[in-house]
Amino acid sequence: xxxxxxxxxxxxxxxxxxxxxxxxxxxxxxxxxxxxxxxxxxxxxxxxxxxxxxxxxxxxxxxxxxxxxxxxxxxxxxxxxxxxxxxxxxxxxxxxxxxxxxxxxxxxxxxxxxxxxxxxxxxxxxxxxxxxxxxxxxxxxxxxxxxxxxxxxxxxxxxxxxxxxxxxxxxxxxxxxxxxxxxxxxxxxxxxxxxxxxxxxxxxxxxxxxxxxxxxxxxxxxxxxxxxxxxxxxxxxxxxxxxxxxxxxxxxxxxxxxxxxxxxxxxxxxxxxxxxxxxxxxxxxx
Amino acid sequence: xxxxxxxxxxxxxxxxxxxxxxxxxxxxxxxxxxxxxxxxxxxxxxxxxxxxxxxxxxxxxxxxxxxxxxxxxxxxxxxxxxxxxxxxxxxxxxxxxxxxxxxxxxxxxxxxxxxxxxxxxxxxxxxxxxxx
Numbered sequence: 001x002x003x004x005x006x007x008x009x010x011x012x013x014x015x016x017x018x019x020x021x022x023x024x025x026x027x028x029x030x031x032x033x034x035x036x037x038x039x040x041x042x043x044x045x046x047x048x049x050x051x052x053x054x055x056x057x058x059x060x061x062x063x064x065x066x067x068x069x070x071x072x073x074x075x076x077x078x079x080x081x082x083x084x085x086x087x088x089x090x091x092x093x094x095x096x097x098x099x100x101x102x103x104x105x106x107x108x109x110x111x112x113x114x115x116x117x118x119x120x121x122x123x124x125x126x127x128x129x130x131x132x133x134x135x136x137x138x139x140x141x142x143x144x145x146x147x148x149x150x151x152x153x154x155x156x157x158x159x160x161x162x163x164x165x166x167x168x169x170x171x172x173x174x175x176x177x178x179x180x181x182x183x184x185x186x187x188x189x190x191x192x193x194x195x196x197x198x199x200x201x202x203x204x205x206x207x208x209x210x211x212x213x214x215x216x217x218x219x220x221x222x223x224x225x226x227x228x229x230x231x232x233x234x235x236x237x238x239x240x241x242x243x244x245x246x247x248x249x250x251x252x253x254x255x256x257x258x259x260x261x262x263x264x265x266x267x268x269x270x271x272x273x274x275x276x277x278x279x280x281x282x283x284x285x286x
Numbered sequence: 287x288x289x290x291x292x293x294x295x296x297x298x299x300x301x302x303x304x305x306x307x308x309x310x311x312x313x314x315x316x317x318x319x320x321x322x323x324x325x326x327x328x329x330x331x332x333x334x335x336x337x338x339x340x341x342x343x344x345x346x347x348x349x350x351x352x353x354x355x356x357x358x359x360x361x362x363x364x365x366x367x368x369x370x371x372x373x374x375x376x377x378x379x380x381x382x383x384x385x386x387x388x389x390x391x392x393x394x395x396x397x398x399x400x401x402x403x404x405x406x407x408x409x410x411x412x413x414x415x416x417x418x
Binding site: 025028029031032033035036038041042043044046048049052053056057265268271272275279283 | 322323324328329330331332333334336337340341369370379383386387390393394397398400
């Protein structure tokens with residue numbers, strides 16, 4: 001019988017401990033909080049599944065979830081095609097490769113709160129470069145602090161600016177791993193640019209694009225800092241995404257029970273969508 | 287007249303005492319085991335026997351998966367009727383995730399008590415390990 005060395009598992013142990021403390025213990029605590037009521041001072045009173053019932057039936061939760069889904073949907077349908085297009089347009093060899101890569105990586109290096117603050121100042125109608133130009137020079141009435149539509153356009157453009165690079169870099173990595181032989185074969189067959197994209201590049205990028213879409217889905221579904229710094233969830237509640245609403249409930253109102261129930265539902269939605277997506281995308285692979 | 291008022295004033299606190307108003311801030315009496323009482327009073331993780339049992343169940347299920355994998359390695363893969371190739375770990379995951387949604391859907395659409403969704407979740411589990 002073949003002896004398999006299982007000692008490698010011990011190397012996973014530190015990571016397991018780390019995850020236990022930064023994910024598992026908080027998650028278990030959230031489950032405990034979600035069925036109890038507290039008024040502080042670590043005193044807890046049993047409440048059963050009441051918080052779940054309240055949250056599932058609350059208009060406020062439905063609205064925040066709807067906004068969150070809309071935001072993630074818009075982000076994905078803009079960033080993924082745009083990212084692929086930019087990756088296709090990028091040079092494959094020569095001087096401009098590192099220049100493009102560094103330019104693409106720049107937005108990813110900026111901390112989230114700085115991105116929010118930058119775009120806030122950039123788009124303020126009275127002092128911001130973009131806000132002032134749109135209003136005073138071009139004469140377009142744009143005010144993201146007053147109009148929900150302008151606020152939505154601003155947060156979408158900000159996220160596209162910040163995160164399309166991730167899709168670009170992943171798609172580019174997929175593209176440059178395609179051997180030249182494929183392109184030569186396509187050339188001999190007289191394939192059009194579209195056929196090359198459809199039958200060579202896209203299938204070869206499938207794996208990295210799966211990862212890109214998954215990462216973009218999870219990140220945009222859990223987005224908090226940028227939107228919070230940029231609009232604070234306003235005007236009114238128009239950009240109060242699920243995470244912003246959650247923090248308002250948990251830390252603003254200190255309703256730990258409803259907030260815990262809400263975050264578990266939030267977690268389950270993320271888990272289901274990620275699982276379904278991953279399963280569907282990797283179904284035909286051995 | 288004065289005596290009536292005095293007597294009724296005295297009856298007030300006596301009634302309040304009887305209703306338990308004086309119990310504020312005093313240690314509660316031992317009333318035996320309850321699934322829903324705090325286990326470690328004042329501890330921030332706020333464990334109760336009920337939530338502990340929930341996690342014991344989850345970890346026990348994972349441990350059983352580990353034991354089965356040790357006795358019969360390979361994960362018993364098969365092509366289930368959902369068109370997915372699943373191992374027994376996948377089936378456990380699908381069962382638990384599906385059950386969570388069964389309970390949430392029932393809570394949102396119908397409400398308590400949760401005996402019906404419990405039955406549905408068990409049936410869904412049986413289905414998962416049998417066919418999926």
